[in-house]
Amino acid sequence: MRHCAAMLCALLLIASNNEALAGDGKLLGTAGLIQVEGSGGGGIVPWATLAGYDTQDQVSVNAVMTQVDLDDYRLNVMGVSASFYDRIEISAAHQRFDLKQLGGDIRQNIFGVKYRLYGDAVYSRLPQVSIGLQHKRLEDGAIAELLGADSSSNGTDYYIAATKIHLGAVAGFNAVWNVTARATKANQLGLLGFGGAENNDYEVMLEASAGILLSRSVAIGAEYRQKPDNLGLGEDDWVDYFVSYIPNKHVALTLAWAELGSMAGAQDQNGLYLSINGQLW
Template sequence: MRKRLLFGNSTLLACALCFTPLTFADQGARLLATGGASTLEGSGGGGIVPWATLSSYAGEDQFGATINLSEVSVDDFRLSVQGASLSWSNRIEVSYAEQTFDLSTIGGELSQSILGAKVRVAGDLIYGDLPQISVGLQHKENNDYALPSAVGSQDDSSVDWYVSAAKAWLDGPFHRTWVANLTVRSSKANQLGLLGFGGDKENDRDWLAEASVAAFINRYWAVGVEYRQKPDNLSFAEEQDWKDVFVAYFPNKHVSVVGAYTDLGSIAGLDDQTGWYLSVQAAF
């Protein structure tokens, strides 16, 4: 049985930052909310969808860092996430997340570690006609593989690859700021990877679509929706697409808070898994 990492990679990252002379983000360099929030997998984005935007407010030749805590509670399950990220020059992002999945009804828990990287390759979120386009990867590894293996999973680790495009319109419909993001992902992860990768039903990669749209009510508050297509690899239980309706609050460039109503469909044979999501991120 693997010993859980317990946020160890993020601790090492924090220690490295303490002893390295870096120029950190000028909080006036980028517009409020362009640093976004943190996803359940650690990368910058919405709650369940990675965006083309990079975490923090780091401008050219600057470093930025974030730490985040997220909780998802649905009828029969609870997911807890601890994460951190480091970004440079609004160009490169490296992230880490540790997920713990509490099987409240059937007993026990699952966990996995996710190491991610994202690179902005073209465009800009606000300026110019071309949307901001980023490519990313997420290396996922189960910390305990006994249950995933028992239900038909074929591997305890894998890499998700994705391409994201995002654009903001400062004077969009109803004279509000709007942001849209589209992500295409190559994955064979079962329930984000918590139930392993590939299965007895299907063991090939799927190309999956993910999308987010948000409108700002004012400078500090935004409302939006997200949708995430999921693979269906295990014969013992159908895996369904995820969706949420969220409210995001950006009181300043150091803190963001996201709350959502989530519909995760059927999980491990238990249908209609709906509930709430809450994420808090601190940016430096």
């Protein structure tokens, strides 16, 4: 938690020294949300879009609080991010994974960087394309080590994402899609360590999102995230179905139904996803 607080202070200091702060440049809703690892995107998938509404001469600073309440577990996330001049995003997130049945928790810190390579999600003919990484550090790797993870301390994911928003494409409503390819060794986001007896090499996992903006403020959609099964515990792919309310550029509320399948041997882990995103500047 203190790592995120330190990052927030640094981002606020950077923002306070910039005259041009985000707010007016991009269309409402086109910045997306902040996902469970702290990167700009959907709920469980990082997108090519950056976390804020900044244009090429602006800076934005954002914060997120998310909870995913499952049958046997609960994931709490606090994060901060900043995007600079519609080109680069940095982020930090703290995850606490509560073991509701067994007691105790697993904590992880994630530090991310994303760089926009090409395009604009709305205005360019081809999709916006970005590359990024998420470096993950477990605070206590005892459970990961017990389950046979090759690394119970840290690991890094690398991804490339493409995002496109089509104005008026579906019965006059705006539509958005995203496809992400992630190279990863992470078990359950890294909460159960990295690599394992079944596989210890990077694998490329597919992630995707699709949604429709029913109005300027309401979006609905679904996401899919493929997962590796390095520990041989039957780690399932993730799916969620979401509705987001974005009344203005300062706040966004998202409610989703998450189907996360088997987690550490516990089957059919389904539950509610609730996230509050705020643009500070």
